[in-house]
Amino acid sequence: MKAMASTPLLSVEGLRVSGRRDGRTFPVIEEVSFEIQPGRLLALVGESGCGKSLTAAAILGLLPWGFAVDRGRIILEGQEVLGLSRTDWRCLRRRLVGAVFQNPLSALNPSLPIWRQVVEAAQLSFGLDGRAARARALELLEIVGVPEAESRLDDYPHQFSGGMRQRVAIGLALACDPRLLVADEPTTSLDLITQAEILRLLQRLQHERGLAILFITHDLSLVAEYADDVLVMYAGRTVESGGVRPFLDGPLHPYSHALLGAIPRLEAPEVRLTDIEGVPPSPFDYPPACRFAPRCLQAIARCRSEDPPRVGDEGHWAYCHRPCGPEGA
Amino acid sequence: MWAMIMRRLSVSVISLALLVTLVFFMIHATPGGPAYSILGSHASPEAVAALNRQMGLDRPLLDQYGIWWDHLLEGRLGYSYIQHVGVSRLIGVYLDRTLALDLGALALAILVSLVVGLLQGYWADRLGGRIIGFLQIVFYAMPVFFTGILLIYVFSIRLDWLPPGGVGHPGWVGRLRHLTLPVLTLALPVSAGFSRYFGHQAREEYRQDYVRTARARGLSEWRIATRHVLRNAVRPFVTLVGMMIPVLFVGGVLTESVFNYPGLGWLLWRSALDQDYPTLSAITLLIGVLTILGNLVADLLNSILDVRVRYE
Known part of the structure; x- marks a missing residue:
């Protein structure tokens, strides 16, 4: 029983995605590995350009055109997917993986009534007829909490508010009862109240349906409240990973430490917010060895010459020569 | 919607009246006159004057204009000076040949540009998209008489598959065989223009987030193209097609003369040379009506297709 529960729903191993520029191939993300268990929410955190959205896209x-996975494995419910044909992989994804993105205003086709969009994938996967499809659409809209769903089936996206559209978009992602939901900054463009509603909806789906969620965000304040596990990416690599409590209580990597220092806290108003000097490097110009070294306040000569070792334990680790202690460095 | 149609139609009537007035004075301002075409350029001034008096062309221009309007309002388009037949009858004979050519070319051009445009949008910055873009410019710039003659050389002279011109004997097969090359010739530059425009629309749509959502849902590219992108990209395209109908007609004039295909375009060209005033004005009026109808139909189709307009 215990062994069953620990079988990951999604496991990514040593993923590398390369992009081409000027006829040369550059790895944009490298050595990205993580697992998600059913019913867990993994937050993938990092600044923009760190490769978190590209990981989700893989x-x-x-x-996007010009980018390809050229190393590593993606295993979904025990099945290695990168070896599948395009069509098989697409159909597998259609049944098992749902996705929600940042901008709900443009995520829906403006000229199709929403019920058609919501059930489209289910119709293709299960061959529902017209009446069954409409019933399924109604069911999905009710699950995501669209009020008076029945009367709204034939409405078009422009007749919904931003928050409602994001609910519809989540309904659309749930059409085939997926096991995994990839949510790429799903609340970034929403106001704070709507944001909280959408996050509670995701949390409910996670707990009630055992949905695994890969939650991509740059907002660490959401992590404390909603995440079970955290993965921090910097410049195309994972720098730290662990359960949310050990991570928040004692981040190992100076980068995570700095990110956490950049969140305003109500309970400690007099503490100065720290920010990180400099900008993240471009994928075509990554520094050698530790990629954070040029911006790191703790960096020593070795950080610029040797790849950082993995420190910490199985439940919480980081790649760093000079990890922070429990009280911070 | 009816209010919109009525408003549009009343504006259209005014523009038509202005158009025919302009054309009336322009053709009467050109030197020469139909009498020379009928009697030959060496006719004596007396004979020309006599014929002009007989046809009423010696009266003041404003009188002629008034008479022409009276007749028009009674629904009479007059008689052709050259062919001695009522103009409406003349147009009736030539119109369906032109309609077969123009509508055939229009249908082909729409079909081709939908397929090519979707591919171009899908390939956007890739090699395939660039090759399509290059070919569009080449075919758009190629004059109709050049393509026409090229096609005649290859398919009529070299391969002897299709007739080089004329309308052929009555009957489906013969008419279709005679139509094939003119339709291709006319459709080629129109397809190039249409597909460039539609390809641009499709490309914009492919950049929209809903395409990514559709892909994330595991829909096939075929389904995304036909069910999602096409639906949104086609709206401005409908407007363009409506606007292009008169241009197509004018392109047909050249095509008809290259293939010696006796349609309205050919008739327009002949009557301009002969200064056959009644025929020329009537065809101009017809082109004007087609332009206005084309635009109106495009706007109506658009308001039906656009859910946002429909619901307001």
């Missing part, structure tokens, strides 16, 4: 088969 899992969703949505890599």
